[in-house]
Amino acid sequence: xxxxxxxxxxxxxxxxxxxxxxxxxxxxxxxxxxxxxxxxxxxxxxxxxxxxxxxxxxxxxxxxxxxxxxxxxxxxxxxxxxxxxxxxxxxxxxxxxxxxxxxxxxxxxxxxxxxxxxxxxxxxxxxxxxxxxxxxxxxxxxxxxxxxxxxxxxxxxxxxxxxxxxxxxxxxxxxxxxxxxxxxxxxxxxxxxxxxxxxxxxxxxxxxxxxxxxxxxxxxxxxxxxxxxxxxxxxxxxxxxxxxxxxxxxxxxxxxxxxxxxxxxxxxxxxxxxxxxxxxxxxxxxxxxxxxxxxxxxxxxxxxxxxxxxxxxxxxxxxxxxxxxxxxxxxxxxxxxxxxxxxxx
Numbered sequence: 001x002x003x004x005x006x007x008x009x010x011x012x013x014x015x016x017x018x019x020x021x022x023x024x025x026x027x028x029x030x031x032x033x034x035x036x037x038x039x040x041x042x043x044x045x046x047x048x049x050x051x052x053x054x055x056x057x058x059x060x061x062x063x064x065x066x067x068x069x070x071x072x073x074x075x076x077x078x079x080x081x082x083x084x085x086x087x088x089x090x091x092x093x094x095x096x097x098x099x100x101x102x103x104x105x106x107x108x109x110x111x112x113x114x115x116x117x118x119x120x121x122x123x124x125x126x127x128x129x130x131x132x133x134x135x136x137x138x139x140x141x142x143x144x145x146x147x148x149x150x151x152x153x154x155x156x157x158x159x160x161x162x163x164x165x166x167x168x169x170x171x172x173x174x175x176x177x178x179x180x181x182x183x184x185x186x187x188x189x190x191x192x193x194x195x196x197x198x199x200x201x202x203x204x205x206x207x208x209x210x211x212x213x214x215x216x217x218x219x220x221x222x223x224x225x226x227x228x229x230x231x232x233x234x235x236x237x238x239x240x241x242x243x244x245x246x247x248x249x250x251x252x253x254x255x256x257x258x259x260x261x262x263x264x265x266x267x268x269x270x271x272x273x274x275x276x277x278x279x280x281x282x283x284x285x286x287x288x289x290x291x292x293x294x295x296x297x298x299x300x301x302x303x304x305x306x307x308x309x310x311x312x313x314x315x316x317x318x319x320x321x322x323x324x325x326x327x328x329x330x331x332x333x334x335x336x337x338x339x340x341x342x343x344x345x
Contacts, residue, residue, distance in 0.1 A: 061240035063126035082111030095162030097251035099125030104234030105327035123250035154178030181277035189296035212248035278304035
């Protein structure tokens with residue numbers, strides 16, 4: 001009897017029309033492997049470039065001021081100018097994640113008539129990292145130790161920008177007898193994260209940490225637009241720090257502490273400044289996002305019986321200190337307050 005064979009199915013046929021059923025997966029794997037190796041190569045190049053460029057910038061732009069060694073061995077970077085002038089020492093406190101270079105225009109102007117100190121909080125700018133955390137309370141203690149080490153006695157006129165205004169107010173609460181007055185420049189508020197939780201989103205800061213490790217933050221340079229209006233030398237110094245991995249880490253860590261630590265600290269304090277002179281300057285650019293901050297800034301005026309509120313027309317939150325024309329108005333407010341404190345003696 002003749003045997004009848006059923007036609008072979010595709011599944012049973014290893015090679016039909018010259019097509020190997022295993023060839024497509026193998027091709028896909030080869031392409032995925034090539035793409036993976038290419039991406040890994042780019043990441044490796046980015047990481048090595050970041051390390052090399054961090055080192056280069058550190059060598060080309062050493063600390064422009066002087067390092068003050070604290071009792072625990074850490075160095076805090078300070079810039080002093082106008083020290084031969086009379087009057088209260090003006091202490092410039094930079095905003096969250098920022099450092100002394102941002103004050104270049106203001107420090108230059110004020111130093112012509114008064115002594116001025118700007119400094120970098122632990123881990124920022126050219127200061128060493130913190131030994132026991134990056135809390136606002138620790139920063140206030142560091143500043144007090146710096147002033148004692150340099151034998152710079154009060155009264156002090158405290159000037160704080162953004163969250164630097166919170167640091168300045170904390171110092172004033174801890175050392176009320178040493179404070180001649182305060183100028184809060186487009187200030188943050190200790191309750192802003194409680195009242196507006198969306199403002200406490202740290203996604204961008206954490207993303208910056210990741211991008212900085214593979215060199216992408218240096219490549220994108222998103223901060224240049226914030227600093228390019230500064231004096232050329234200060235901008236070069238600022239730029240040499242702002243795209244380092246160390247800076248990205250410090251900025252994210254400080255932001256996290258501010259979100260969680262500041263409000264509870266102020267809750268237990270008497271926030272009123274008595275009759276200490278207080279000036280609150282607000283960025284007057286109507287197009288700059290508000291996020292409810294303008295109302296909170298108005299609340300700060302009530303913390304002193306001797307206060308006033310002023311708007312800086314056309315200034316945004318960062319440009320109020322980095323653009324020369326806006327910084328000039330900030331300097332004028334500081335100078336006016338110095339004159340007020342001297343007249344009251």
